[in-house]
Amino acid sequence: MTVSAGVISDIEGKLNAHIKNMSPVSGGDINQAYRLQTTLGNFFIKINSFHKFPGMFKSEERGLAIIRKTNTIAVPEVVLQGDTGDESYLILQWIEAGHGDVISSQKLGRQLALMHYYTAAQFGFEADNYMGSFHQSNNQHNSWAQFFIEERLQPMVKMAVDKRELTQTDMYRFDELYKRLPDLFTEEPPALLHGDLWGGNYLIDTNGNPYLIDPSVSYGNREFDIAMTMLFGGFDHAFYEAYNQEFPLQSGWQQRLQLWNLYPLLVHVNLFGSMYTRQARENLSAFI
Structure with missing residues (x-):
């Protein structure tokens, strides 16, 4: 380089x-x-x-x-x-990276929960941004269901169909999900989301303090951030325990992780191809 x-x-x-x-x-x-x-x-x-x-x-x-x-x-x-x-x-x-432990995981969970208390009048954000290398639309909506469908799923599904990574049948199945989505969860006030919270997007410094990096922010359902933490293996158990002590998630949140992870999976389908298509289809099948 x-x-x-x-x-x-x-x-x-x-x-x-x-x-x-x-x-x-x-x-x-x-x-x-x-x-x-x-x-x-x-x-x-x-x-x-x-x-x-x-x-x-x-x-x-x-x-x-x-x-x-x-x-x-x-x-x-x-x-x-x-x-x-x-x-x-x-x-x-420059942040000198240290080694995470139970205490730093608890800090990360508590502090993320506190960040999620910050809210806005609508779901979305004042400006668009990026998810990986893709432009990410953040047009504002009055419901998370509407925002998640129109600004997250639909653009990625269309792109994947255009690239022939998904089929027209897959698109029809997503259309069925869109009809059902409002009944699959209970709306909450919009929460400030990191938006791309996988394990590579936080650091623990040498004093054990967590830092969030590479955000893709919007105001949305906080379960979306939690789902992303589990997409590639999950965070430490202490993270989820501390989060729920600070800001308890709604009943059934574990069952909805596959739902919210449809978006990052579709991003990976469009970035890397068919190696992620099967997982996206499996997640979709859990809800239709």
């Missing part, structure tokens, strides 16, 4: 600092990610194509700011967001 001279020059000029070294770190499939060592200290930086992902880092900055304002759970400080040529970058506070 290489970083252009234009990005280095832009960063040094705006930070008024000299970059001493940039060491590649894990940052996902979309971005180049580095530990940035400067005369001001260490930072985390990720870089991608502005042409391919316009506004992605501005959306992330907005999401981090919304979560930070709740004063419930830590997020990295945004140091600088910039665009130069076809490259966008986001510089964040």
Whole structure:
């Protein structure tokens, strides 16, 4: 991985600092990610194509700011967001990762529950953002069922059918789910969601404090965040226990996890193909 001279020059000029070294770190499939060592200290930086992902880092900055304002759970400080040529970058506070334990899992559960108390008048968000590499519409609705159908499931189902990863029969089965969805759960006030809360999107620092990273925020049903935590193996039991002590989930929440995980599964169908199609169909079959 290489970083252009234009990005280095832009960063040094705006930070008024000299970059001493940039060491590649894990940052996902979309971005180049580095530990940035400067005369001001260490930072985390990720870089991608502005042409391919316009506004992605501005959306992330907005999401981090919304979560930070709740004063419930830590997020990295945004140091600088910039665009130069076809490259966008986001510089964040460097967080030295530690090792999670029962206490840090309990903190994460409690603090996420406290964040979920923050609400809004409607389901959705003031701006669109991204889910992975896909644009994510956040048009606002008066019910979670309407929002989940129109802004989450329908766009992904259509994309998957267009890509021939799903069939017309699959689309008709989703139409049946849409009719049933309002009766499958009890509406709650909108909760501020992280929106992409799998195990790779939080950190535990060396003091045992949890940080949320890479948010895809909206206001929605809080079970959606909980479902995402279980999609790829689940968090520690202490996390769920602490969450429910702080903000108990509605009865039957475990049975609805497959329902809410239809959305991230469809995202994976569209990103990676048929290896996720079977699981999406199995989740759908549980509700129709």
